[in-house]
Amino acid sequence: MMIRHTVTFRLKHEKGSEQEKAFLKLANNLSSISTVKNFELLKQVSSKNNFDFGLSMEFDNQADYDFYSNNPKHNEFVQKYWIPEVDDFLEIDYEKYS
Incomplete structure (x- = not known):
């Protein structure tokens, strides 16, 4: 069954700042997993x-979700950038209701 992983968040950085842009660029790299x-x-x-x-x-x-969650690239991003730079977030994972 397909899983949709979502997270909404707010950064500690000023809106439009170079730090915000750098974080978002790094977050976008998660797509390469x-x-x-x-x-x-x-x-x-x-x-x-x-x-x-x-x-x-x-x-x-x-299994594919677990591979992502345990992937070194994901874990490095979480430890190095997410934890120190995200002010607040809400994570929701969905499966299609049938």
Whole structure:
């Protein structure tokens, strides 16, 4: 069953700053992990929450999602950039309801 992994987040950086741009460029590199499909880096535009960006990607199955989650490239990004630079986030993983 396909899994859609999403996360919406707010950075500690000033909006439009070089640090923000650098973080988003690094986040975009997660798309190169082999099991990631339909990767999107998104700008959040709703006034109903205080997040600024989103990531969305799909995986064919749980094994592919686990491969991504345990991938050294993903783990390095989380430790080196996500933890120190993200102010707040909400992660949601979906499977199609049937």
